[in-house]
Amino acid sequence: MSVIVLEKLTKYYGKTRGIEDLTFDVKEGEIFGFIGPNGAGKSTTIRTLLSLIRPTSGKATIFGMDIVKDAPEIAKNVGYLPSEVFYYDNMKVKELLNYSASFYKKDCSKRIKELSEVMDLDLDRKIEDLSFGNKKKVGIVQGLLHEPKLILLDEPTSGLDPLMQKKFFDLLEEENKKGATVLFSSHILGEVQKLCHRVAIIKDGRIIRLDNIENLRGETYKRFNIETEDKLYNGLLDLPGVDDVLKDEKSASFLYKGDINLVMKELSGLKLKNILIEEPSLEEVFMHYYEKGDES
Numbered sequence: 001m002s003v004i005v006l007e008k009l010t011k012y013y014g015k016t017r018g019i020e021d022l023t024f025d026v027k028e029g030e031i032f033g034f035i036g037p038n039g040a041g042k043s044t045t046i047r048t049l050l051s052l053i054r055p056t057s058g059k060a061t062i063f064g065m066d067i068v069k070d071a072p073e074i075a076k077n078v079g080y081l082p083s084e085v086f087y088y089d090n091m092k093v094k095e096l097l098n099y100s101a102s103f104y105k106k107d108c109s110k111r112i113k114e115l116s117e118v119m120d121l122d123l124d125r126k127i128e129d130l131s132f133g134n135k136k137k138v139g140i141v142q143g144l145l146h147e148p149k150l151i152l153l154d155e156p157t158s159g160l161d162p163l164m165q166k167k168f169f170d171l172l173e174e175e176n177k178k179g180a181t182v183l184f185s186s187h188i189l190g191e192v193q194k195l196c197h198r199v200a201i202i203k204d205g206r207i208i209r210l211d212n213i214e215n216l217r218g219e220t221y222k223r224f225n226i227e228t229e230d231k232l233y234n235g236l237l238d239l240p241g242v243d244d245v246l247k248d249e250k251s252a253s254f255l256y257k258g259d260i261n262l263v264m265k266e267l268s269g270l271k272l273k274n275i276l277i278e279e280p281s282l283e284e285v286f287m288h289y290y291e292k293g294d295e296s
């Protein structure tokens with residue numbers, strides 16, 4: 001079953017493109033990554049889904065309900081962490097969290113306590129005394145305190161130190177195991193790689209690739225690193241499927257997609273000192289799509 005379904009969802013800010021014709025779905029129980037560079041449209045997508053801004057055209061549903069018409073009903077079961085959090089400074093952390101909890105018709109006090117302990121957040125501090133990272137933690141607790149069925153996170157780890165990032169990821173995985181679906185935007189590929197089941201790559205407001213992590217990394221490209229006894233000749237690696245070549249006098253590194261025998265035949269003419277064939281990082285896959293901008 002799909003928790004989120006987008007059908008040609010489009011948002012223009014006046015004449016400025018936010019997102020264009022986004023069509024994809026996020027399935028129940030999935031951790032779905034949404035990656036793209038600054039300005040690609042990640043925040044616009046999430047904010048449109050939450051009905052904080054109105055779509056220009058197209059439609060989307062969450063839990064089978066229309067994101068515009070049924071926004072208040074949808075919000076009951078959605079947790080949201082915006083990329084930047086703003087608060088009333090003169091409140092204490094616990095006052096703010098209790099205030100947030102008052103919007104839901106359930107007792108969230110136990111969960112607030114648990115989450116604050118995991119995230120190492122002092123409930124008695126005043127918001128104005130908190131660092132950026134600690135304010136982010138308040139946002140995390142605020143987004144999760146009502147045990148939402150769907151968690152939407154916009155660049156959630158910016159401002160968190162590595163230890164807190166790890167705790168936060170553990171927390172998300174725990175929520176996911178309990179049944180929550182997660183959509184998570186990021187431009188940090190390593191974290192998407194660690195956590196997500198499927199990933200959509202967004203560029204200039206459009207989805208340019210959507211696949212599971214294994215396919216994105218494994219099936220397509222391999223990175224070859226070779227070292228040779230002799231100098232590399234001109235025209236070596238002039239093969240279809242070879243990309244991103246970095247050549248030195250006696251070494252080369254390149255991405256390859258296609259029949260592995262063809263590239264091995266090309267390399268068999270060389271006196272090799274060393275060869276390493278590895279799966280590319282998601283970063284390399286991403287840069288490839290980002291530069292090419294299509295599915296070639």
Ligand SMILES: Nc1ncnc2c1ncn2[C@@H]1O[C@H](COP(=O)(O)OP(=O)(O)OP(=O)(O)O)[C@@H](O)[C@H]1O
Pocket residue numbers: 013016017018019036037038039040041042043044045083187
């Ligand atoms: N309130 C706004 N008014 C006008 N244009 C906007 C507004 N918000 C976003 N945009 C534009 O929409 C496009 C998508 O921006 P968006 O913030 O969704 O990207 P993003 O992928 O979240 O980027 P970032 O990682 O920088 O947050 C950009 O061209 C941006 O300038």
